[in-house]
Amino acid sequence: MAAVPTLARRIARSGVRPLCRWPLAWGRAARQPPGLPLAPCRAFSNNKILVELDESSGVAMMKFKSPPVNSLSLDFLTEFCISLEKLENDRACRGVIFASAVPRIFSSGLDITEMSGKSMEHYAEFWRAVQEMWLRLYGSNMVTIAAVNGSSPAGGCLVALSCDYRIMVENPKFSIGLNEAQLGIVAPFWFKDTFVNVVGHRIAERSLQLGSLYPAPEALKFGLVDELVPEEKLQEKAMAVMAQWLALPDHARQLTKSMMRKAVLDRLVAHREEDVQNFVSFISKESIQKSLRMYMEMLKKKKS
């Protein structure tokens, strides 16, 4: 399997820079009365992701900072996996909240430029990184909460669906869903499985066939997200939900999570290379490349 060495090499090459070891403005520091000693907070950052871990609560905040739209490029996915692995191996960390540092967009999904006009080798490397991101996030032992502070189509929706809980800003201009069919492409079986596990078979089947994107209030109606809050309450709400989930013993929660998700994870692990080959042969078809080019053109025209 070429997958593991390739990603491992990219991880080894990538520099993750420690930023500081004291509290930052988003967590306890913001709530702590003045004059009291502050619990330590560790932060690290790479080019596209910023992580702050509050050691006293065991909660990390991972912020996506890859403007203009937090698209899931190969570099983004590699940095995401490195950051998640660091937290997973850190005994001080029990939960992660994911949010965007880019206004109005949580993530625009897979970076279309990684799937268009590139070599077969590139498509294979990119797809392995997408698989790796999902395997690590869906299979994480930590409590994972998506604080969806903007639109979140396709791969962005998958990130949110892979978490344990989703809180979205109540703005109806923000939409979420697996819209792959609108691009003329097909969500793979493990995107579908993850979706079915959240919303059920019927809603997933209809939404996938139509490539539906749902405004936040509609997404709430059928459980694609768990709750809506005003933007200014999002962080506070995510911390409160996290505290609820962390109140349980880790081992009981982790074993339960694994019981619920194992079959779906195992299915990709068992067919990983086949899934890569399937993606490469699908995405390199001229008809699919044409659809992607037209979609990118449509995005550009929408602006003018």
Ligand SMILES: CCCCCCC/C=C/C(=O)SCCNC(=O)CCNC(=O)[C@H](O)C(C)(C)COP(=O)(O)OP(=O)(O)OC[C@H]1O[C@@H](n2cnc3c(N)ncnc32)[C@H](O)[C@@H]1OP(=O)(O)O
């Ligand atoms: C057998 C296997 C089959 C294959 C399975 C593949 C599964 C695929 C999963 C995916 O995730 S595909 C990607 C789907 N994503 C989308 O459809 C979102 C597209 N983007 C938008 O709808 C909008 O950009 C937005 C996110 C709602 C933001 O709108 P806004 O008006 O704020 O910004 P824009 O002007 O539209 O975009 C700015 C800039 O960014 C470029 N861009 C947007 N999204 C992507 C993307 N996903 N990948 C790459 N680039 C993207 C956009 O073209 C603009 O570029 P410039 O014109 O400024 O150069």
